[in-house]
Amino acid sequence: MAGSCPFFVNDFNLATITFRMQVLGCPYRKYGLDCNQPCNCSNGVNCHGFDGTCLCPKGFESDSCENLNPVLDVKFNQRHIYLPWGSDYDLVCTSHGLTNGDIQWTKNNEKLWAVNTIVPEKYYPKPVKSVHQLQNVTTEHNGVYTCETTNDTSVSLKTTVNINVLEIPTPFIEGPNIQSVLIGDNITITCRVKEPVEIAFWKKGQANSKLFSIINSTNTMFIKNNPDDGLYKLTILNVTLLDESEYRCYFGRDFLDVNLTFAESHVIVNVNPLKPFPSIYKHDSLSTEIKLPVLDIYDVSNGDIINMRCEVNLSKPVVELSWFLDGSPFMESNKYVETDDNLLFNTSIEFLKTATVSDNNRVVTCVAENSIILKENKTVYLNVTYKPVVEIDPESASITEGEDLTFTCSSNSNPMPSSYVWFVNLSNGTKLINQNPVLKFSSVTTDFNNAKLRCEVENSIGKSYADVTNVTVKRIEISLKIILPCSVVAAVVCVAILSLIVYKYRFRIRMMQARQNVYKNREGDKEFDFFIAYKSGGGDEDFVINVLTPKLEEMGFKICVHFKNFLPGSTIIDNITEAVHNSWKTILVLSPAFLESGWCQYEFETALGNMLNQRADILPIIYENVLNLPNLDKNIQSLLKTITYLNWNGGNIDEDQKIRFWKDIEKNAPPRTAGQMADNNNEVQEAVELKEI
Structure with missing residues (x-):
């Protein structure tokens, strides 16, 4: 479009400006009459400047170009190429719509040297072009050349070109x-x-x-x-x-x-490059004279620029360099090839990236490759230092007073945190400081309601903090309508439980009450202090006759035993009944043989009846162990659980235990009456007088 613009002053034409306007269309990814509408195309694809239709390049499909359909094509789409003897030719293959588009030329399954370059398009994935040069061709160049994707790509593609070199000249x-x-x-x-x-x-x-x-x-x-x-x-x-x-x-x-x-x-x-290669240096664009080699770790602070240069020097042919970040190609790189004589080449490639927290511990690799060397690489690890990134779990809390309150402070940082500090401001003005990552309060009060809690974490880079967003402590409010029914229910439950306990242990309770009342009326006419019930024959009887009875009589007690006090002519039942009734306490010498004897069982039941009627007491002595017998009488079980028993253990006890045994009998003996004490003193006095005569 052309035009002119005249300038007039008082009808005089002072000048005329002639111009030519060329319509170039809307800016990239804009359309519409005023070019103010954004394109709705995926993968950075451009659209038509008038109606916004997505202009899908080769390898992209669908209305918005979001679907990838990778393809490979060769120069001029020729599949059969005829070359004159001695000529040069470039085999060119381009990938379209291929993610990580690494492609290569092969012949007879052998990889050929090729130069791969990324086509500078604005959409992604960008095309990749691979060029293999044929020079001074002969019949040895004849054959099928294959362009195919490498093992690093997710899609397997290939295309072929057949080269035919014309006949060699005569002769x-x-x-x-x-x-x-x-x-x-x-x-x-x-x-x-x-x-x-x-x-x-x-x-x-x-x-x-x-x-x-x-x-x-x-x-x-x-x-x-x-x-x-x-x-x-x-x-x-x-x-x-x-x-x-x-x-x-x-x-x-x-x-x-x-x-x-x-x-x-x-x-x-x-010419092979100078070793070692490739080499990685910290690159400072302001000071190109200084090269700081990177060994294995690149130290950088969060937010700073990661600026490295990978170099290969004095090589021929030119070495192709490329960067990989955690195994994936890193495309944002500037490449440089320098030479002083067009014979040897110095190749370098820059790595520029702003360091972030997520870059810490990532792996950066520089790969060098040409037709005479295998792939060589140099790897460095990124060490991104940053101050702590603080998190609190939970971020807020809502509890009832009396409950526990716990917050955990954690952080992600490099280097590791040197300190954790909690600052707590309660609603009543109290200020607390805690230097543990875990903050815990037991049985909190309403003073913690709306408390301000902050966790501050520090390392050598700096300090950061996070706040608990909200703390709510609800007061316990129980109405009378709830308290009264609950109290009644609790009282009923307690009475029921107490009744069950009394019923379950009624026999043992009765025995304890009876024993307490036996000696209230001690001034009676009972003849003996102890009646000894035992199984005749065997070790039980030897113990009673030779040990127990003599010792008790020596201690001043009146003893009733079968062999001394049972009246001839009376029945055994009458003798047992009379012996139990005329004794303040019945000693049961318990053994397995005692439990198997019917007369011993009768003696026990008679003594138990007298005790329950508050007329006599019982002292169990375990002569031989009966506690674990399966046929142990239930009343005897209750007796042993209610009354403290003495253990003789067949005499297999030491002297200290025997002394304690006799002291325990004396403690459990029936109390002496004044008359008994006088009779005992008289007997002692008579014995002394007889000795003097």
Whole structure:
């Protein structure tokens, strides 16, 4: 569009400005009449400037270009390519819509050297172009070349190109091939002709010109001809960079150019990079003279720029460098290739990224690769230092007074925290400080309602804090309508439980009450202090006759036993009944044999009845263990649980235990009456008088 704008003053035309306007359309990802509408396309794809239709590039599908349909294509989409002998050709393959689009050229399943570059598009994933160069082609270049994705990609794709090199010129059977050699190695270039020739010689191209000079044999370069086989060889020893050139073998009848035919080869001299490679340096764009090598760890503070440069020096051909972050390609990189003589190259690539907390411990790898070296890499670990990021669990709390209150303070930091401090301000003005990550209060009061709690965490980088958003402590309010019914229910439950206890232990309670009342009326007419009930025969009887009875009589007690006091002519039942009734306490000498005896059982029941009727008491002595017997009488069980028993254990006790045994009997003996004490004193006095006479 063209136009002009005249300027008038008082009808005088002072000037006219002529302009031309070219409509370029809306800015990227904008459309509409005023270009103020954003494109609704996925993956950064642009849209039509008028109606906003998404312009899906190759490898993208759907209305919004959100679906990826990866494809590979080759230059001009040619699948069969015919090349003249000795010509050069670039095989170009491009991936579209391929995430992590790493592609490669192969021939006969062998990987070929190629240069991969990312096409600078604004959408993602960006296309990746792979170029493999064919130089000075011969019939050895014939075959199928495959462009395919690598193992690092999630989609397997491939496409092929068939190369056909036209026939070698007459009179050659074999022409010299393009060859690569590592500096310092040896190389041989070969030509073979169909029939004998009169003239054969070699020429080498001169640097920076199209002229060729004849080669003569030297110490490092010699010619070997075999006319009979038509085989001509040129060998170069200890190859240097100066040996990189074009080489021609000439054949003919004479030296006139019109009668000469030649075949050309190109020798490429490769140089390994300086070791170690690749090398990673901390890069300061303001001070390019200083290089700080990165060993294994790159230290950086949160928010600062991670600025590294990976380098490979003095290599040939150029080394391809690339960055990977945690194994994934890192595309935002600037690459540099420098050379002083166009022979050796210094290659470098920058890594620029703002450090974040999530970058800590991530792995950054620089990968170096070209046609003469395998993949070499250098790895560094990012150490991002940052002050603590504080979290509190729970963030708030709502409880009832009397409950416990707990908060846990945790942090993510590098380096580790050096301190945790809680600051607590209660509603009553109390201020508390706690230096543990876990803050715990037991049985809190309403003073904690709306309390202000802050956890402050510090490390060597700095300190951070987090606040508890809200603390609510509810007061316990119980109405009378709840208290009265609860109290009544509690009282009923308590009475019921007490009744069950009394009923369950009624027999034992009755025995305890009876024993307390036996000695209230001690001034009676009972003849004996103890009646001893035992099983006749065996160790029980020996213990009673030889140990128990003599000792009790020695202690001043009146004893009733079978062998002394049972009246002849009376029945056993009458004797037992009379003995129990005339004794204040019945001693039961318990043993398994006692429990199996019917008469012993009768003696126990008679003594128990007297005790329950508050007329006599019982003292159990365990002569042999009966506590674990399965047939132990339930009344005896209750008796042993109610009354303290003495343990003789068949006499298998030491002297201290025996002394304690007799003291316990004396403690459990029936109390003496005044009359008994007087009778005992008289008996002692009579014994003394008789002794004096």
